[in-house]
Amino acid sequence: xxxxxxxxxxxxxxxxxxxxxxxxxxxxxxxxxxxxxxxxxxxxxxxxxxxxxxxxxxxxxxxxxxxxxxxxxxxxxxxxxxxxxxxxxxxxxxxxxxxxxxxxxxxxxxxxxxxxxxxxxxxxxxxxxxxxxxxxxxxxxxxxxxxxxxxxxxxxxxxxxxxxxxxxxxxxxxx
Amino acid sequence: xxxxxxxxxxxxxxxxxxxxxxxxxxxxxxxxxxxxxxxxxxxxxxxxxxxxxxxxxxxxxxxxxxxxxxxxxxxxxxxxxxxxxxxxxxxxxxxxxxxxxxxxxxxxxxxxxxxxxxxxxxxxxxxxxxxxxxxxxxxxxxxxxxxxxxxxxxxxxxxxxxxxxxxxxxxxxxx
Numbered sequence: 001x002x003x004x005x006x007x008x009x010x011x012x013x014x015x016x017x018x019x020x021x022x023x024x025x026x027x028x029x030x031x032x033x034x035x036x037x038x039x040x041x042x043x044x045x046x047x048x049x050x051x052x053x054x055x056x057x058x059x060x061x062x063x064x065x066x067x068x069x070x071x072x073x074x075x076x077x078x079x080x081x082x083x084x085x086x087x088x089x090x091x092x093x094x095x096x097x098x099x100x101x102x103x104x105x106x107x108x109x110x111x112x113x114x115x116x117x118x119x120x121x122x123x124x125x126x127x128x129x130x131x132x133x134x135x136x137x138x139x140x141x142x143x144x145x146x147x148x149x150x151x152x153x154x155x156x157x158x159x160x161x162x163x164x165x166x167x168x169x170x171x172x173x174x175x
Numbered sequence: 176x177x178x179x180x181x182x183x184x185x186x187x188x189x190x191x192x193x194x195x196x197x198x199x200x201x202x203x204x205x206x207x208x209x210x211x212x213x214x215x216x217x218x219x220x221x222x223x224x225x226x227x228x229x230x231x232x233x234x235x236x237x238x239x240x241x242x243x244x245x246x247x248x249x250x251x252x253x254x255x256x257x258x259x260x261x262x263x264x265x266x267x268x269x270x271x272x273x274x275x276x277x278x279x280x281x282x283x284x285x286x287x288x289x290x291x292x293x294x295x296x297x298x299x300x301x302x303x304x305x306x307x308x309x310x311x312x313x314x315x316x317x318x319x320x321x322x323x324x325x326x327x328x329x330x331x332x333x334x335x336x337x338x339x340x341x342x343x344x345x346x347x348x349x350x
Contacts, residue, residue, distance in 0.1 A: 001298045001299070001301055001302035001306060001307065001308055001311065002295065002298050003290070003291055003294035003295035003297075003298045004294075005298060005308055005311045006294045006295075006297055006298035006301065006311070007290060007294050008311065008315055009311050009314060009315060010194070010294070011218075012314070012315045012318045012319065013188070013191045013192075013194060013318070014195075014211070015243070015318070015322060016188045016191065016318050016321070016322065017188075017192060018243050018322065019185070019188060019321065019322065019325060020189075022322070022325045022326060022330070023325065023330060024330045024331045024333070024334035024335075036189070043186075068190070068193050115178070115182060116178055117337070118330060118334060119178035119179075119181045119182050119185070120177065120178035120181075121330070121333065122178075122181055122324070122325065122328070122330065123176045123177050123178045123180060123181035124176070125324050125325075125328055126176055126181065126320065126321060126324050127176035129320050129323070129324045130320070131176060131317055131320050131321070131324075132176065133176055133180055135313050135316070135317045136176065136180045136181070136183065136184050136317065138310055138313040138314060138317070139184060139187070139313060139314040139317045139318065140183055140184060140187045141310070142306055142310045142311065142313070142314045143187045143188070143190070143191050143314065144187065145301065145304050145305070145306050146191070146194065146301060146306070147190060147191065147193065147194065147197070148304070149297070149300050149301050149304045149306075150194060150197045150198065150297065150300075151197060153297070153300055155197070155198055155199040155293060155296070155297065156199045158199070158296065159199035159293060162292070
């Protein structure tokens with residue numbers, strides 16, 4: 001593994017940012033950001049009546065944390081999504097200051113069309129293009145490791161220390 | 176390959192968007208966007224004196240196309256980068272209306288520190304975490320295939336046709 005390979009990986013991941021824009025258009029009241037809020041809420045278990053065993057209370061802050069987004073941004077999208085009938089908010093029964101969020105039937109149905117039907121079809125096309133389950137597993141594992149490694153490494157500190165040493169080396173050379 | 180695997184891949188790629196924000200801080204006059212312009216220019220061969228055989232004329236539109244960004248946005252960043260000494264612009268010798276772009280020595284040196292030193296170090300850490308060259312190859316190939324497949328599939332049309340058929344099915348049920 002060398003810097004060149006790593007760069008190829010980084011460039012590929014940057015290119016991959018286009019992918020959401022290439023997927024089918026959403027209903028006009030759903031931006032990519034709002035769709036991600038819906039999906040994060042679904043993944044965290046905040047859906048209305050489907051499979052009560054997996055359902056759990058989801059707070060706005062849970063969604064923001066999972067998305068790696070700011071709380072005010074997510075709060076705004078949650079309000080818009082409530083107005084358009086995709087989810088509803090309620091006060092927590094245990095703590096009145098806490099707001100819980102849940103998908104409505106409409107939100108759940110939209111999620112189903114978007115993520116199940118379109119994704120199943122795309123998965124089929126990918127399989128036909130020769131991409132295997134194993135390829136996906138390797139890709140997901142590699143990107144996760146990358147995020148873990150970079151998250152733990154504190155590269156900014158490493159760079160500053162390097163720059164510090166460089167400056168020190170220049171200083172001593174002048175003496 | 177099923178929709179669930181595909182979704183895992185998409186979620187992973189969305190998470191990977193954080194990666195640039197986790198890399199070391201750039202010099203204060205380099206945003207992530209400007210760094211990408213510098214790197215795209217480098218990759219397209221627009222560097223000043225290094226390896227003349229790989230060097231070639233690069234236009235602003237080449238950079239924008241390669242980045243998948245808008246031309247006005249890239250033009251603005253190119254002007255900022257010229258002002259800060261990272262690149263310089265010149266009129267094309269063959270077509271005076273065309274503007275060619277080239278890295279300065281300062282731009283090339285900055286690129287070297289950023290992409291070579293930091294990337295080599297990160298690649299080392301990734302290797303220590305068990306990520307192999309093969310993992311990177313699979314990841315890069317998988318994401319490229321994904322972008323190709325989705326780019327060619329016209330999923331929006333597929334979805335509209337599906338919605339059309341659904342609407343037609345509802346219509347006939349009402350008769």
